[in-house]
Amino acid sequence: MSKPIPESLTVEGLRSLYLERVLNPREVMEEVVRRAERDAGMNIWITPPAMERLAPYLERLEQSGPESLPLWGIPFAVKDNIDVAGLPTTAACPDYAYEPTVHAAVVERLIAAGAIPIGKTNLDQFATGLVGTRSPYGETHNALRPELISGGSSSGSAVSVARGQAAFALGTDTAGSGRVPAALNGLVGYKPSLGAWPTRGVVPACASLDCVTVFAHSLNDACAVDAAARGAHPEDPWSRHVAVPSGSKRPSKLCLPLQAPEFFGPYASEYSAAWAKTVERLAGLGLPVHYVDTGLFSEAAAILYEGPWVAERWADLGGFIESHPGAAFPVTERVLRSGASPDYDAASVFRAIHRLQALKLEARKLLEDAVLVLPTAGGTWTREQVREQPVEANRDMGRYTNHCNLLDQCAVAVPACDAADRVPFGITFFASWEREDLIRGAAAWFSASGEPEGAFPAAAEASAAVAKESLEAPVTLVAVCGLHMRGYPLEKQMQACGARFVEEAESAPKYRFVKLPTTPAKPGMIKAARGGGAVRLELWEMPLAAFGGFAASIPAPLGIGKVELADGREVPGFICEGYAEEGAEDITALGSWRSVHN
Missing domain, CATH: 3.10.490.10 (Gamma-glutamyl cyclotransferase-like)
Structure with missing residues (x-):
C-alpha cells in the first residue's frame, strides 16, 4: 500500500516526515513525477521530473540521513533560465538552448544542502514578461483557475509549488517575476536584496537588476532556502555581501499608499474590496500606519520599460535576436527590440542613473526603519485577454513591482485573502536592501494575524x-x-x-x-x-x-x-x-x- 504524501509539499513538513522515517525521498520523487504527468496539460515544465534523472541525487542521499543536511531530500524546481548541469537551459527559446556542465551558483549551494533539483520550469521567454503566456512551450495555467494567467516570468516555478510538485522553486526577478506569480497562485515569493544570492549561471535579463528568488508555501520555508543560497560568490561580479538577517524585527511603521491603488482586469472590484479588507487587517497589527505619496516609486518603475534600462536587455540578447531571425516569440522580440531605439543614447542612460540615484535617497529616507506595503498585483487577466492585448496587460501586472530592484530594495510577497473563489489576493512588503529583517518581521506579523479555521x-x-x-x-x-x-x-x-x-x-x-x-x-x-x-x-x-x-x-x-x-x-x-x-x-x-x- 502506497504511503500518503501531503498534497502540499513543504520544507518543514517533509523534513519532519523524513526525520520520523514516515517517508523517504524516493517515495516523494515518485509521487512528484506522477503529479507532473497528471498536470502535463498545464505547461508547467520544459524539462519535467523523471526518475532516471533523479537517481544520482537519490543515491547520494542514501549515503547519509535527514539529520545530516538542512534540505536533505527536499525537491525543488528550477526556472529554465538558471543552469542545472546536464539539463538544457532554454530560457524558453529552443534555438537559444545549451547544456551547461556546471550548476548555477545557487543550484550548487542548494544541492550541497541536500535538496534535489527535479526539473526545469516554463517561463516567459528570456524572462521578459509578467504574465506566463509568452512561451513556445505553451501558456502556463494558473494553479487554481486554469483560464487565468499564472503570472510570470517565473510561471512554471510558482505553479509547480502550488500544485504540490515541489516544496520550493527558484525563479528570477527583475521587474516582479518572483512576486507576481506568487500572488496569483497563493504563495510566498521572497526576493532578497540585489547581489545577496549570486546570479552566476543565470541567463541575464537586465544583469544589473536580476535576482534569483524563491517560491514557497511559507516564510519559514523561504528563509530555510535563503540560509543555503545566500552569500557572495568569488566568480560573480554582481554578487555582494548582504548579511543573513539575524532574525525578524518589527518595523517602526507601515507605509501605505496615500493614493488609492488602481485595480484592473475582470476581478478589479473584487481586488479593490480585498485591498480594503487587507488595510483594515494591517491597521489592526498595532503598528503606526503612515499614508505616503508613492509617486517616487511610480517614477522609478517607469524607468524600467519606458526609459533606457530596456537597452540593457538588448545589450545582453540583441546579438542572438539579430543572428536568429524568427527564433523569438513575437511579443518578446518586440519588447527586446525597443531597447535598440536611438532615443536611448549614452546621455539618456546617465540622466536616468542620476535621477534614479536621487529617487533611491528619497526612498531610503521614507523607509528608515519602516516597510512599504502595496498590492503585489492590481488584478489578473484571463489567458485569452492577454493574447488580445499582450503588451498592455503585461504592463498592468508590473504596476506595483517594477520599482523594487531599481531602488535597491528587498521584498516579500505574501497571501492576504481571497478576492474571489480561487482568486487569491496578495500584498508585498518592501524595505531598503540592508533591512531584510524588517520585511521578514512584517510578513511574519501579518501572516500570524489571520484568524485560523477552527481556532479556539x-x-x-x-x-x-x-x-x-x-x-x-x-x-x-x-x-x-x-x-x-x-x-x-x-x-x-x-x-x-x-x-x-x-x-x-x-x-x-x-x-x-x-x-x-x-x-x-x-x-x-x-x-x-x-x-x-x-x-x-x-x-x-x-x-x-x-x-x-x-x-x-x-x-x-x-x-x-x-x-x-x-x-x-x-x-x-x-x-x-x-x-x-x-x-x-x-x-x-x-x-x-x-x-x-x-
Missing part, C-alpha cells in the same frame, strides 16, 4: 493580543506532541499565537503515550512513576503575551505542565491527566504521534 476563541484573542507586542517580546518554549505539530490541523493555532517552530526533540523515557478516544483522536502524555518510554515531539517558541490565552483554551483531559526532555531540560508542554488512561489505547511503543498515521 482564546487562541484567536491571543493572536490579537500578541499583535500589540513587539516581535522581540519575552517568549517561552512549548513542547507539542500531537495535532499542534507541523502539518497537522492545529498548527495554525500555534501560528495564530505568533509561535514559531524551533526544533525536533524527545522526552525523557518516563511517559506513557496514549491515543484518546476523542473526535478527532488526540494523543496524551502521562508521566509514569515507573517504566514508560520516550516520546518524539516538537519544540515551538511562543510569545509570553499569547501563552496564557493559549493554555486556557486547551480542553480537558489535556493541559499544560512541565515536560521533561531527554537532555534533562524541563519545558512547558502538553500533558494529560492520569484518569484519561482508562479507555485510551496505549501507543507508547510507537513513540510518536506521526507513527500512528504511518
Whole structure:
C-alpha cells in the first residue's frame, strides 16, 4: 500500500516526515513525477521530473540521513533560465538552448544542502514578461483557475509549488517575476536584496537588476532556502555581501499608499474590496500606519520599460535576436527590440542613473526603519485577454513591482485573502536592501494575524493580543506532541499565537503515550512513576503575551505542565491527566504521534 504524501509539499513538513522515517525521498520523487504527468496539460515544465534523472541525487542521499543536511531530500524546481548541469537551459527559446556542465551558483549551494533539483520550469521567454503566456512551450495555467494567467516570468516555478510538485522553486526577478506569480497562485515569493544570492549561471535579463528568488508555501520555508543560497560568490561580479538577517524585527511603521491603488482586469472590484479588507487587517497589527505619496516609486518603475534600462536587455540578447531571425516569440522580440531605439543614447542612460540615484535617497529616507506595503498585483487577466492585448496587460501586472530592484530594495510577497473563489489576493512588503529583517518581521506579523479555521476563541484573542507586542517580546518554549505539530490541523493555532517552530526533540523515557478516544483522536502524555518510554515531539517558541490565552483554551483531559526532555531540560508542554488512561489505547511503543498515521 502506497504511503500518503501531503498534497502540499513543504520544507518543514517533509523534513519532519523524513526525520520520523514516515517517508523517504524516493517515495516523494515518485509521487512528484506522477503529479507532473497528471498536470502535463498545464505547461508547467520544459524539462519535467523523471526518475532516471533523479537517481544520482537519490543515491547520494542514501549515503547519509535527514539529520545530516538542512534540505536533505527536499525537491525543488528550477526556472529554465538558471543552469542545472546536464539539463538544457532554454530560457524558453529552443534555438537559444545549451547544456551547461556546471550548476548555477545557487543550484550548487542548494544541492550541497541536500535538496534535489527535479526539473526545469516554463517561463516567459528570456524572462521578459509578467504574465506566463509568452512561451513556445505553451501558456502556463494558473494553479487554481486554469483560464487565468499564472503570472510570470517565473510561471512554471510558482505553479509547480502550488500544485504540490515541489516544496520550493527558484525563479528570477527583475521587474516582479518572483512576486507576481506568487500572488496569483497563493504563495510566498521572497526576493532578497540585489547581489545577496549570486546570479552566476543565470541567463541575464537586465544583469544589473536580476535576482534569483524563491517560491514557497511559507516564510519559514523561504528563509530555510535563503540560509543555503545566500552569500557572495568569488566568480560573480554582481554578487555582494548582504548579511543573513539575524532574525525578524518589527518595523517602526507601515507605509501605505496615500493614493488609492488602481485595480484592473475582470476581478478589479473584487481586488479593490480585498485591498480594503487587507488595510483594515494591517491597521489592526498595532503598528503606526503612515499614508505616503508613492509617486517616487511610480517614477522609478517607469524607468524600467519606458526609459533606457530596456537597452540593457538588448545589450545582453540583441546579438542572438539579430543572428536568429524568427527564433523569438513575437511579443518578446518586440519588447527586446525597443531597447535598440536611438532615443536611448549614452546621455539618456546617465540622466536616468542620476535621477534614479536621487529617487533611491528619497526612498531610503521614507523607509528608515519602516516597510512599504502595496498590492503585489492590481488584478489578473484571463489567458485569452492577454493574447488580445499582450503588451498592455503585461504592463498592468508590473504596476506595483517594477520599482523594487531599481531602488535597491528587498521584498516579500505574501497571501492576504481571497478576492474571489480561487482568486487569491496578495500584498508585498518592501524595505531598503540592508533591512531584510524588517520585511521578514512584517510578513511574519501579518501572516500570524489571520484568524485560523477552527481556532479556539482564546487562541484567536491571543493572536490579537500578541499583535500589540513587539516581535522581540519575552517568549517561552512549548513542547507539542500531537495535532499542534507541523502539518497537522492545529498548527495554525500555534501560528495564530505568533509561535514559531524551533526544533525536533524527545522526552525523557518516563511517559506513557496514549491515543484518546476523542473526535478527532488526540494523543496524551502521562508521566509514569515507573517504566514508560520516550516520546518524539516538537519544540515551538511562543510569545509570553499569547501563552496564557493559549493554555486556557486547551480542553480537558489535556493541559499544560512541565515536560521533561531527554537532555534533562524541563519545558512547558502538553500533558494529560492520569484518569484519561482508562479507555485510551496505549501507543507508547510507537513513540510518536506521526507513527500512528504511518
